[in-house]
Amino acid sequence: MKKVVLVFVFLLCNQSIFSQKESTVISFKNNESAPIINRNIYGHFAEHLGRCIYGGFFVGDTSKIPNTNGVRNDVVAALKDLKIPNLRWPGGCFADTYHWKDGIGPKENRPTIVNQWWGGVTEDNSFGTHDFLNMCELLETEPYLAGNVGSGTVQELIDWVQYVNFSGKSPMSDLRVKNGRKEPWKVKKWGVGNEAWGCGGNMTADYYAGEYRKYATFMTDWSNSDNIMRIASGANSVDYNWTETIMKNIPGNMLGGVALHYYSVIDWGKKGEDVNFAEDIYFKTMQQALKMEELVTKHSAIMDKYDPKKNIALVVDEWGGWYDVEKGTNPGFLYQQNTMRDAVLAGSTLNIFNNHADRVRMANLAQCVNVLQAVILTDKTRMLLTPTYHVMKMYKVHQDAKLLLISINSPLYTLNGESLPALSVSASKDKNGLVHISLVNVDSKKANTVVIDLNELGIKSVSGIIITSSKLQDHNTFDNPTKIQPAVFKGFQIKKGKLELEIPPFSVITLEGK
Numbered sequence: 001m002k003k004v005v006l007v008f009v010f011l012l013c014n015q016s017i018f019s020q021k022e023s024t025v026i027s028f029k030n031n032e033s034a035p036i037i038n039r040n041i042y043g044h045f046a047e048h049l050g051r052c053i054y055g056g057f058f059v060g061d062t063s064k065i066p067n068t069n070g071v072r073n074d075v076v077a078a079l080k081d082l083k084i085p086n087l088r089w090p091g092g093c094f095a096d097t098y099h100w101k102d103g104i105g106p107k108e109n110r111p112t113i114v115n116q117w118w119g120g121v122t123e124d125n126s127f128g129t130h131d132f133l134n135m136c137e138l139l140e141t142e143p144y145l146a147g148n149v150g151s152g153t154v155q156e157l158i159d160w161v162q163y164v165n166f167s168g169k170s171p172m173s174d175l176r177v178k179n180g181r182k183e184p185w186k187v188k189k190w191g192v193g194n195e196a197w198g199c200g201g202n203m204t205a206d207y208y209a210g211e212y213r214k215y216a217t218f219m220t221d222w223s224n225s226d227n228i229m230r231i232a233s234g235a236n237s238v239d240y241n242w243t244e245t246i247m248k249n250i251p252g253n254m255l256g257g258v259a260l261h262y263y264s265v266i267d268w269g270k271k272g273e274d275v276n277f278a279e280d281i282y283f284k285t286m287q288q289a290l291k292m293e294e295l296v297t298k299h300s301a302i303m304d305k306y307d308p309k310k311n312i313a314l315v316v317d318e319w320g321g322w323y324d325v326e327k328g329t330n331p332g333f334l335y336q337q338n339t340m341r342d343a344v345l346a347g348s349t350l351n352i353f354n355n356h357a358d359r360v361r362m363a364n365l366a367q368c369v370n371v372l373q374a375v376i377l378t379d380k381t382r383m384l385l386t387p388t389y390h391v392m393k394m395y396k397v398h399q400d401a402k403l404l405l406i407s408i409n410s411p412l413y414t415l416n417g418e419s420l421p422a423l424s425v426s427a428s429k430d431k432n433g434l435v436h437i438s439l440v441n442v443d444s445k446k447a448n449t450v451v452i453d454l455n456e457l458g459i460k461s462v463s464g465i466i467i468t469s470s471k472l473q474d475h476n477t478f479d480n481p482t483k484i485q486p487a488v489f490k491g492f493q494i495k496k497g498k499l500e501l502e503i504p505p506f507s508v509i510t511l512e513g514k
């Protein structure tokens, strides 16, 4: 009998041990000095590359695909729902080959251009300045134009600024009116070249800084207030010398932002497949993606030396996962599918940007439609929303909200003797007092449990949305476009003001508390 009782007690003890999950506590720090998360962190990128513009955004006004002035209505509706704050155009590498005057006036008179960087295809310039800026109005988004410094001239760029921005009488504004647009578009965001260290002209940082000063001197919004935002072509990944040289040599009043480009690539020679990847490849992709934390920290620290008041923004105007193109597609078109790996990558990266909102005030996912980590894929008349789209939509609540400073000691995700932080979190409070907390579990196998003290945040009730699936490689296809979509998240309980939630492996959650 004694033996039976002992076994029973042992089982009971064990039972309680097993039900006590290891949990990670997320706590909130003093928030007085926290910045606002600039909505422009949620920007997008549209380059003349593959099927991004032609077939993606633009089908022409004679297409049987429903469109407004040639722009697909389905794409516009989906992007409006995402509340995209800005859209960068026309490149990328394409920008430094683009001569904007070829893309205005009657379409039948426009010269062609050979897209030397992307597949060598010949374009008819049917999507030009008016088409793009009118499309931005349709999307209710702010245009971000990338000027041609590599193969253009100062005169060509300042003519473009005058063409789109000047309301008075001038040669360029007269031309704009003749082409059917009376009011200027008043474009504020201007990139002064792209990747000047590479496809933008293979310049040294010193040489580019001199070129920038020259271009920026003549670029104005033509209102005598000079309030356009000029953005310098920035560093490639860890090129800290580039940022240092730009910051040292360009006067602060000429610089609105300094760019940074970083793609999560496991190996530039062998990027790996978009869908058929193994767990070790997923791990390596996430290793690369999480390096964004170190990059923005170190580039920001350099900027702090020259600009302690943080007037100049760090603009990560190209980021995302980059894999080998989908089999059977043009290698120059950079078309790839988008899986749960991309959802995790997007959530983790956006958490990094949110948490660095004091300096990272603009970013552009590369790219918007049919290229790299796209939020939308199209196939003739059909369109699908990718897992990355759904993450961007879940995160739009952070746009212009006040960052909440967080402290977390993440558990590790370990594979083959290497480790990564398994959890990534960011949070904000919007102007209506709603708190949003976005959490990513990077671990591919293990669910992680998190505890948040709601009393600290003055929250009484919580709801949540999750993106999850059974396999990392899962994705939406044109035949099954809703395999992955957000669902209501119920995996939490509130006990004595403490929220305990279990985040499934490779999933992204956004909670709303009030």
Ligand code: AHR
Pocket: 047, 091, 092, 093, 094, 194, 195, 318, 366, 367, 372
């Ligand atoms: O996004 C694809 C290309 O990557 C861009 O054109 C270029 O700026 C970068 O190298």
